[in-house]
Each structure stands twice: as C-alpha cells, then as structure tokens.
Amino acid sequence: MCTIPPPPPPMLPEISSPIKTVNVTEGISPSIDPSICKWATEHPELWESCVKNNICVDKPPYKYKYKWFESILQIGPTCGLVALSMLVNGEATPDELLSIAKLQGFTSNGEMFSCKQMAKLAEKAHSLAEIDNVRCLLKQGGLFSTDTVERLLNGAILLVPYDADCNHSPCLRNGHTAHWALVCGIIIVENTGIELDPKNIYVLCKHGKSKYLALWNLSDLAKSNNNLWEFSPKKGADGLVYILPIGGIGGDDGLRDQFLVFDQF
Template sequence: MCTIPPVPPPPPPESKPSLISPTKCAPDQDIAKRNFDVCHWALDHELSQACEKYHVCLNEAPFKYKYKHFESRIQVGPTCGLVALSMLCNDEITPEELLSIAKMEGYSNNGEMFSCENMIKLTEKVFNLTEINNVKYELRRGGLFSKETIEKLLDGAVLLVPYDADFNHSPCLKKGHTAHWALVCGVIIINDPGEAYEDPENVYVLCKHGKSRYLAAWKLAALDASNKNLMEFSPKRGGEEWIYILPEGGIGGDRGLRDQFLLYEGV
C-alpha cells in the first residue's frame, strides 16, 4: 500500500523591507523610535534630527558647530520673508503685524519681499517698535560663502538669506523663479578647514523657513550659489491675479535679492 507523505507546511511570509532607512528619520518620527547610535554628539533633539535626516556627522562629532533654536512658523501666502523675520524676533511681532507694516510702507502687497534693502528697513522699524536693543544688523552684498561669514555664524550671528527653493525646499538654481527666504540659525564645520574655508563639502548651515516646521541642514556653498542666481521674477507669478511689488531693476538688480543677505549679531 502506498503512503502519501504529509503536505509540508507553507513557508513563512516574506518580511517587507522598511521604507525608512535606519540612519534617516522621517520628519514626524517619534523620538522613541530614533536611532540613538548616530548623531550622539548633538544634544539638542531638533539639531540631532536634522543631522540624521541630512546625513551630516552621523558617527563623529564635527570639528565645530553653533546652533540657536528659534520656534518654527508656517507661512500663509507668499509671506516667507516676513515669517523668517518673525522667527528671528522670537515672535515678539507676528507675520500678520509685519505684513501690515510692510504694506503701509509700500514694501509689499501680499507678503512678498523681493528687496533686501526693504527687508533691512523693515528690520529697523520692527526692532524700534518691539524695543529689541543691542542687536547689530546690516545688509551684505556678496560673501555668503566666506571665512568672515562662517566665523560670524560660529560666534552666534544669524542670517536672513533669499534663495531659490526646490520641490523639497532645499537650495536650487531656477533663476529666481522660486525665490524664498530662510533663517540661517547655525553652522557645522565637519573637518578642520585650516586657514581657509575652501571645501564646499565641509560647511553646512542650519536653516528654518516658512514651509516646514523642521530644521534643515544644507551645504553653505549650495545656498550661496542659489542666492547668486536670483536673476528674475517668475513669469508664472506675473500671470497671477495678485499684484507684486518689485524693486527698481528687478530682483536681480542692486535693490533686489541677488547675491545679498542680512546679517544679525546679538540676537
């Protein structure tokens, strides 16, 4: 008599690979689920999360770094510059109040700020209104990726920088068509730069802006290149029903945004 062997048990189900890399946190991942084997040098959770997300100094502490925390704010409409300034002021003045002042002074219609000169004028008015004292601020033309600017960041300075924002809000080169503002609130020097900061891979800046609640870590050289490419107002924006205020010479002119930024010391 022939004996039929028993049917073997089914194989265990294959495990699906995780969509999240073990060394890269999703922005909204709970702190309890983070990989504490990386970025252990960054005691601040927000800084640690940013470095983990952007793969900066995962396993070793950087040569030097400086970071100042500012509360995040999400912009409503084209108010990125006003939101960045409000964050810098630690919410002593709201973006809505800044918009009222900017419209009254003729700097903006909808929240857009396409002039660094007007942004420095707005800073002066806001600091007087809120009685923010002992803060030095100035408009810089050129020199974003320079030894002087980097050392000022290491000393605690912060910047307001216009740049072109990519789909993920990181710096890109679109001739100013996606012009955006970022608050630069820190810097990371990965390796000893010696006497000069010449390596574009060696310097990261820590940034906040109005389209994300999370701290970003971008290469300073990339932000500098994006700042230098702000040549023209987007033709698509020109076709919208909103009317924007542009400086004489456009955003690529001396009174615009290209190759300019604002530096604040003592914030």
C-alpha cells in the same frame, strides 16, 4: 541702517538652544540607532536634522554653532515676513509685519523682493519687539566666505533669499522660486586644512514652509542666492499684484547676491 564692527576671533563650538527633554527618536525610523549622533542628543531638532542628512552621526563636528528658534509656518507669499518674525521670537507677528510692510509700500501680498527694504523692516521689527541689542548689516556678495563663516561661528544670524526646490532646499531656477530662510547655525564637519571647503560647511536653517530644521550646504545656498535674476513669469501672470524694486529682483535694490546679517552686542 546699522553696521557691524569686525567680528571677534572664532569661539569654541557650542549650542545656544535651550535643552529639551523630548525623546530624540520620536518620529524617526525605529531602524535608526538612538546611540548615534550623541553630541546633539540634548537638542532633538538638531539631532534629527543631522541624522536625516547623515551629517556628523559618528563623531562631533570640528566646529559648530546653533541657536534655536520657534518655527512659524507661512500663509500666502509671506516667507520673508515669517522668517523675520522667527528672528524676533514672534514678538512681531507676521500679520503685524505685513501691515507695516504694506504701509511702507514694500509689499502687496506679503512678498519681499528687496533686501534693502527687508533691512528697513527688520529695524522696525526689532523696535516693535523691544530688542535693542542687535546690529544688522546688509551684505552684497560673500555668502560663502571666511567672513560669513566666522560670523556664524560667533553667533550671528542671517536672513537669506534663495531659489527653493520642491523640497525647499537651495536650487538654481533663475529666481522663479525665490524664498527666504533664517540661517541660525553652522556646522564645519572636519578639519580638512582647507579654509573654505565647499563639501565641508553646512548651515542650519528655518523657513516658513516647514516646521523642521533644514541642513544645507553653504556653498549651494550661496550659489542659489547669486542666481536670483528675475521675478517668476508664472507668478507675474497669476492675477495678483506684486511690488518689485527698481531694476527687478536681480538689480541693486533686489535680492540677488545679497543677504542680511544680525549680530548681538
């Protein structure tokens, strides 16, 4: 497994997504003033997410970083495979990753309940996509930390398991609605003078159940990630076969309080 060297000092805010010419008001209520959130108007996906969540609509954020990824919608319980496919720009498709994961004994239906196994699959995905300038790191704990914030500001991308609410945002359901998200950006709203202000730090995310860019509080996502204790009893009784790691999803080989970091070099 690859490791990541200490990150460089935080960079100035920037957006690394491609500039698009799409009308930013398309699909938005006509009552919304198109002049708001001007700092993001060249990037409709980011603009729309900030407007919908009422984040930084009147002035630019203190710091931010965003990398655009094409959305891929999942079929079946393949959220982790879809998030990983988005990470490699679809160069390794969800179906290809499903075949590899089955051969490796990681999954039965597309489920991925182990961060360690996801790290191994990620290496195969990057090899299949012929991407060789990415380093990966399996992190245990510290999703809401200065280290993670600095990594995201410097362009790192995360794969994070969490509990998904009915609108797919982070929640606390003991792991019964475990889901995977690709964290592709960060927004620090204001310079509050508090290094880790839970109400001031948001992440930009893609996942397999929506084509839209999600904007979530990083502290909430970290709490949800730390809440993945057990496999859903409801799923366990649905008649399908699921592959669980030794110790379950809450164990050392599972999902709880773990995530993957991907950094280009």
